[in-house]
Amino acid sequence: MTVLPDTVLLSDERITAIPAIENGEPLVDLFTRGLSTVGQQFARESVADRLAVADTFLPAGIRLHVVEGLRPVESQQEIYDRYRAELERLHPGISDRDVHVLASRFVSPIEVAPHVAGAAVDLTLIGAHGPLDLGTPIDATPEQSDGACFFPAPNITREARTNRTLLADVLTAAGLVNYPTEWWHWSYGDRYWAFTEHQPSALYGPSARVDSCRL
Structure with missing residues (x-):
């Protein structure tokens, strides 16, 4: 059962014990940014x-490309x-x-799911000719990718490693964090x-109202 050494997963009680104090911040259409x-x-x-700022940090001809946000x-429960x-x-x-822990490498338990709160995005990099090589497709499971979906995975090409580093550099500089079992997931x-x-607490919780958006 593959789990990254020393990686804290979303199922860990160090995560689940953190309170979420909803600040009421609105949801926005990413296209408008x-x-x-x-x-x-x-x-x-x-x-x-923050995503808009990160996008400006990229070299000319390369853009962030968001596949999924809220x-x-x-849907979260179905995926889990x-x-x-x-x-x-x-x-x-x-x-x-054990199955709950393993599942949390790839999909968050509903009670702490950042996508449900509008706090996370799945994204990649694109250039003039389409998506850049980041080692695996978005949403490749650990089993499908032999662990190459993990951000620090050694079994990817040098080009993919360079592109992952670029992705991390701009997103980290803009204040987002990566879930290390999924190179594409940032929050x-x-x-x-x-x-x-x-x-001390999260700013948004999975119980946040999402009826202000038409999905």
């Missing part, structure tokens, strides 16, 4: 502003349940606790951000 997106994608205003609760069922098939007899204001940045 000049970002390249797949369809209409939403995120909290501060997330959107995610409905029902589907992946958990896949893991149970791959590991017959696995305990509830601000959620519990994982609070843990990484040594903040």
Whole structure:
């Protein structure tokens, strides 16, 4: 069962114990911040502003490309349940606790899910000729990619490593944090951000109202 050494997962009680004190920040359409997106994608205003800043840090001809931002609760639960069922098939007899931990490498448990709060985006880099090589497709599971979806994975090309470093440089400079089991997943204001940045609480919670957006 592959888990990155020393990586704190979203299922860890150090994450789940962090309170989320909802600050009521609105959700905004990322396209209105000049970002390249797949369809209409939403995120909290501060997330959107930081992504827009990060986009300006990139070399000429390269852009951030957001594949997914805000995610409905029902979709989050469906993704979690589907992946958990896949893991149970791959590991017959696995305990509830262990399968929950393994599942959290790839999809957040609903109670702490940053996408549901509008605090996270899945994104990549694009150039004049389309997506850049970042080692795996977005949403490649650890099993499908042999762990190459993990940000520091050694089994990717030098070009992919260079592109991941560029992605991390601009997003980190703009104040976002990466979930290290998914190179494409970056967030601000959620519990994982609070843990990484040594903040006492998250700014947004999964219970945040999302009815101000038309999905």
